[in-house]
Amino acid sequence: MKVTESDDVISFAGGLPNPISFPIEALKASANHAITENGSRLFQYSSTQGYAPLREYIAAKYQRVHGLDIHADDVFITTGSQQALELLGKVLIDKGDGIVIEEPGYLGAIQAFTLSEPTFYGVTLENDGLNLEELEHALQQPNVKFVYTVPNFQNPTGLTYSKEKRQQICEIMAKYDDVALIEDDPYGELRFQGEPLPYIGAGKLENSILLGSFSKTVTPGMRLGFIITKNKELMQHIETAKQATDLHTNIFSQYVIYDYLANNDYMEHVQKIIALYKNQADAMLNAMEEFFPAHVDYTRPEGGMFIWATMNNGASAVDVFHKAMDQNVAFVPGDPFYTSKTGVNTMRLNYTNATPEVIREGIKRLGSIL
């Protein structure tokens, strides 16, 4: 990533929220307010599961918004959702166990799970979700512990599972009740088009695990994510692993974020981010329409932060990356998002960190070499 961060480069490579979306003044006020109200409790060691009012807030929201029977004891606060992935790897995977992952899939998840040395079974991610035949086949492999999905505005593709496919996947998973279904949903609230859809397994499957984060809607710098599961045994294992890993999540930040959520209009704030990202996504899609040759396909995300482009002229994304860098444009070639392929013809383009004008210029330059 380092080469892509020079000032002259137009970078579509990162996956950062737009810093103008951070509610800085409100978080500053919350830091002051939380310290005044709670004093030394922000600064002392704290509980491994996380700050109870924050867990209650999250549970109430999942009840209200998603109609799920979630209570504070079903919520576990993590040091960002990256740590949620790492803890799930630790407690669910023994070396060599199988895990099922979208192909292409989220790089951070691949990195986190790799620490536990699983066997990856990649299942093709189609426009409407996982390929069902491949999913069934993967679930029949030995010692499969979980299926990992990003159902909304997936990283890296920006794709969203359709309602029908969610139901079909749930029906398949119900037959394999020892296999957990992880739904990682950092972007779900950032929908700028279409209707929200129900989760695949949450509220339906016994071994459902939901992951969430404040990184894409409030601030990633405070590293606050969470795991939701009604499996008590799993929750106990997560707590033991978390205790040994970093004792507990930064309690100062938990108080600040909770104070922010309790005293601000969060939905109004999220609407502002949605408007910002919709404008940026439209700018990128319009520029692609104008400047990309016909052999390049690309996704049309309904939310989130990424567009996924596929070159159908035999070019390799890594080769194109080097040519693009000569034009001072950066993106992430698709290779690291696959567990078993290289030399792929796909690329991830992030639109949340440049103005519409800069996006248009970057896509124009990129189009000239495709």
Next chain:
Amino acid sequence: MKVTESDDVISFAGGLPNPISFPIEALKASANHAITENGSRLFQYSSTQGYAPLREYIAAKYQRVHGLDIHADDVFITTGSQQALELLGKVLIDKGDGIVIEEPGYLGAIQAFTLSEPTFYGVTLENDGLNLEELEHALQQPNVKFVYTVPNFQNPTGLTYSKEKRQQICEIMAKYDDVALIEDDPYGELRFQGEPLPYIGAGKLENSILLGSFSKTVTPGMRLGFIITKNKELMQHIETAKQATDLHTNIFSQYVIYDYLANNDYMEHVQKIIALYKNQADAMLNAMEEFFPAHVDYTRPEGGMFIWATMNNGASAVDVFHKAMDQNVAFVPGDPFYTSKTGVNTMRLNYTNATPEVIREGIKRLGSIL
């Protein structure tokens, strides 16, 4: 621990800093100042190795105070020093590898390393440091990756390695240059008696690893610790593991702590904690002198947070714990601090979280049942 936290119980069980030692107003001012100065940089994703000015501050301090040739690139910020232990376990231990640990040793380290499934070789911690004969024997076992020590005011015993023993251990370690020496030093600045001593291996051994923390001198709630090593290959592995584990340490807190360190008289602050803890340690030692029977031995720490008591009348610490709870007094029986013993006759007593009057009353009650 949960049973020991009722209001009626006098608890010597925890290991918490005294909350009156937290510089709350100064940290509040630093939160405001850091946000005003740096804006969105406190809230965005950040570098895996940690905030550069904070690493520079730490490096400069180790140069100045300890005369060590440490630079910012030799410092890695972790989510508390618990995470430092966990990352070192991840990168240094393959299942079954040997690690050498003090017996009794720090429970958090045992828990962190256990995640990587090592073979523990316990070496008796004597009044002046590790037993040298046992250390040599342990180092001759197969695949030993590191020796883990807490040289100053050890947890759980409060013991400090003598200058002579430090030299002897360094000479022994120099013969085993593939084996790292971890010196975990969260309490080193909290010395209320005697002269500071040089580290065992830092500045002398190639595979020296120092661990430090802001948890015992500023605040544990922000979970900020650090690893210092000049081994570049090890540092690279730590960075890769950290990236997969939680991306980076909470950057908001790194800015706040750095601002606090840059704009306050840290040494004056530490002197206040030292005076507080010395008074509490004296109260506990005086009460032990007055109320403990002659068959009980105990350490006389020169700093830190703990006293270690040994009962020489055949009693088991777990039995005594239950009797003590009937008297509403709590401590930690020695058992969890050993990797291979149970039914031990030792106990850890923390003195930093009660007033001298309450300490005297608690030790009086405990003395009555010993």
